[in-house]
């Protein structure tokens with residue numbers, strides 16, 4: 001097939017628009033409206049509206065013996081230890097993290113939250129890795145007196161104090177406010193970026209009776225352990241629930257994998273001030289950039305299995321005229337969706353089997369920073385499910401796809417045609433993120449076939465190559481650095497928005513018994529969006545047969 005242009009954006013839907021239009025959609029209404037009620041409740045708290053509230057560090061932390069205790073405990077790297085006067089805690093596993101309850105003097109959080117609700121301009125952050133609201137860097141918030149004050153506390157008091165405790169040289173701090181509403185999350189990442197040395201999070205939840213969050217609220221900081229190659233592993237090792245006025249910090253490194261679990265309460269937003277203390281360029285940073293995700297394995301076509309297409313496919317797709325028009329359409333658009341691809345009864349049998357047959361075996365697919373969904377062990381397949389999977393691997397399928405696309409997948413010109421076939425099971429909390437494993441290093445023909453489809457679950461987005469550039473400053477979600485650097489960052493952010501704008505090539509919307517065919521050029525990447533608990537899955541999980549073919 002003569003085709004050099006990458007996919008064209010020809011099917012735009014709601015999800016895609018949301019992804020592209022990260023800022024504008026939320027600017028008008030913003031979360032402020034919803035928050036007004038909560039704003040009033042904190043205003044009523046003593047001192048919240050008070051013009052002369054001054055933020056101060058809890059004096060207990062500045063006592064010499066407490067600082068020394070923390071310093072020696074941090075150096076020892078013991079599994080767990082607690083300082084009795086302040087309640088400060090250090091966990092050693094799976095990586096060192098320190099929790100400091102009551103960081104500021106008593107009445108500070110309500111006043112801060114009041115300012116966050118009433119004055120901060122929030123922009124919606126939406127990508128493969130996250131969905132939440134973020135502010136600009138605190139150094140750009142001159143109109144927010146208390147947040148500016150908080151930044152001064154971080155710069156003047158916390159920074160030198162953390163230098164003493166951690167024995168690291170910390171040159172400057174960057175910080176912004178984050179707000180997660182119901183359904184928001186931040187998936188597994190390590191925070192590794194250039195000169196970040198210490199990551200910190202300051203939690204605010206000044207709501208009466210909900211100062212500390214529980215399981216039902218979601219939104220925990222979740223910590224992962226990692227294997228010998230520094231890939232984060234399921235299950236989550238430790239959960240740290242948001243707690244009012246608590247400060248958490250950890251050293252950024254090649255094993256500092258963490259995430260923010262999805263917020264599941266509609267009642268309160270998850271509010272934090274978070275960021276990094278920066279110093280020397282992190283040694284692990286260079287190593288990290290060469291750490292690739294595992295790749296799919298490709299197999300040769302199965303020449304022994306000879307399925308009868310007439311028994312499986314909708315008759316319309318067997319006709320020569322249909323094949324010709326499919327080929328024309330793929331040449332023009334690089335993609336097509338073939339509705340009612342299999343005979344309805346075959347589809348129904350396969351779906352029922354996938355939902356009810358307990359003898360099919362599934363395993364979770366990691367590493368956690370790349371993907372989280374279940375894969376069927378193909379050797380456990382039987383009946384109609386097996387029939388469909390064998391079809392996708394068969395030489396007959398390669399021939400059909402040659403007819404659909406004119407690619408050299410079959411016949412004398414097909415030198416080394418190969419394919420990979422997966423059967424995936426998608427439930428709440430599942431995702432894939434952008435990364436090496438899903439960037440094609442050659443032109444590829446992708447097939448995506450849904451069973452038990454549900455709106456908004458297992459939605460696949462294809463992006464053009466330039467989006468990969470985001471990795472440098474995005475993994476970081478770097479809102480900005482300190483002082484002068486903030487101007488440069490603003491420019492960067494604008495570029496990013498522009499880049500997102502034309503980087504979405506295609507969004508595949510799940511439809512039962514529809515076969516999506518996508519021809520993607522080298523460098524094109526894709527991800528399957530996180531399935532939030534707000535997505536109804538009443539009929540059970542969504543199944544996806546995902547295949548890739550190469551000439």
Ligand SMILES: O=C(O)CCC(=O)C(=O)O
Pocket residue numbers: 178186191201220221258259260272274477
């Ligand atoms: O809010 C948290 O608990 C963690 C936030 C985080 O990991 C980040 O923003 O990089």
Ligand SMILES: [Fe+2]
Pocket residue numbers: 189190191199258
């Ligand atoms: Fe982080």
